[in-house]
Amino acid sequence: MLTVEFFSGDxxxxxxxxxxxxxxxxxxxxxxxxxxxxxxxxxxxxxxxTVKVGNPNNFTTGMYLTEKKFMYTSSTQSILVQTYAVNHNKGFGVPVILQNPELPNGCEITTLTAVLNYYGAETSKLEMDQNYLPKQSFEYKMKKKYGPNPNQAYGGEPSNLETGTYVFAEPIVKAANNFITERKLDLHAKNSSGSTIKEITNYIRQGIPVIIWVTLDLSPPKVKGGWIMEETGEYHQMYQNLHTMVLLSVGNTTVEVMDPRKGLITLDKGAFFNSYEALGEQAVVVY
Incomplete structure (x- = not known):
């Protein structure tokens, strides 16, 4: 039996x-x-x-990285098991996918696309945006702006620089799982919002990239304007600098991320997780 990294085959x-x-x-x-x-x-x-593959601590939590069923025959020489563990000497193989120019306000669906591609799923940011991202248009009633709860749907269109907004973790999970179900993939997306730094780091150590909500430059969140959420009638203040990135590694003082605006970059660990906490600890994993 040969265990290899899913994305690279190492x-x-x-x-x-x-x-x-x-x-x-x-x-x-x-x-x-x-x-x-x-x-x-x-x-x-x-x-x-059936073979189950992971690190020893995976089996105590029940979250082993890979499970594969096979039938052994007299002609079987070897079984190839593609696992989501990572060759730490090379780092994650999450591809760089930039949101611009097509999706200037589409960081969330772009980062999800990169993670799905990492697991070998063939799709594009435009396909994910057009076919899977829950979206809702804005409406004006009595000069008041009405729109969705970002925990349920994206307000506007990610392709529109002027009117596109953002979405939180749960709709991204829904988009991912609808895609996974339709393609019959052996994956599952999970809303990991509220995860501690230790829990997030544990995902990384298991070869699971994490989509994290932070601000564009890791500065404090800025709000201006907003809309009334139709479902509840509550007013949602709009973030002006919300962003998502794919977390790839966590070091002592720095983190490595795939930023859909800039590509692969290294950021200060403290500032990164402070921004994550300031935006309500929104996170998504797929494994």
Missing amino acids: PLNDLYVVLLNEEGKEIDSTISLNKGEAQFNNLQPNETY
Whole structure:
């Protein structure tokens, strides 16, 4: 059995690999060594097995990185397992996707597209925007502006520089899961808002990039204007500098991100997480 990084195909060593029989009972376990190889003996021909791959602590939380079912035959020489663990010597393979010029106000759907591409899903930011992002137009009634709750839908159009706004985590999760379901992918998007720095760092260590809501320059959030949310009648103050980035690595003093405006950049860790907290700790993961 060969364990490799999903996006790049690089072999991965030091992963915990568990073998289960058709009833789900663990029958063997090992560590991937020597260019990602994990060896199991005494498998029975024409029997169905399942392998689970991850770090040892994954199995205590139930969030192992990869699960693959296969049937062993006498002609089976090896099984290739593409796992979402990361070759830390090379860093994440999240592609750089820039929101401009097509989506000047579409950082959220652009970062989601980059994460889906990282897992091998073929899609584009425009397809995700046009077919999957929940959106709602603004309306004016008695000279008052009405629009959606950003926790439910995007207000306006990401392609419109003047009137496009933003969306929070839950609609991005919905867009991702609708896409995943339609394409029948073995993935799941999760709203991880409220996660602590430790929890976010743990995602990164497991090879799971995290979409994080921050401000454009990590300065304090700025609000101006807004609209009445139709569902509740409450007034939503509009953020002027809201942004999303894909978090790729967390160091002692810095973080590496894929910024859909600038590409791969390094930022101050403290300022980054302060901005995350100031915007309500919005985060999304896909795995």
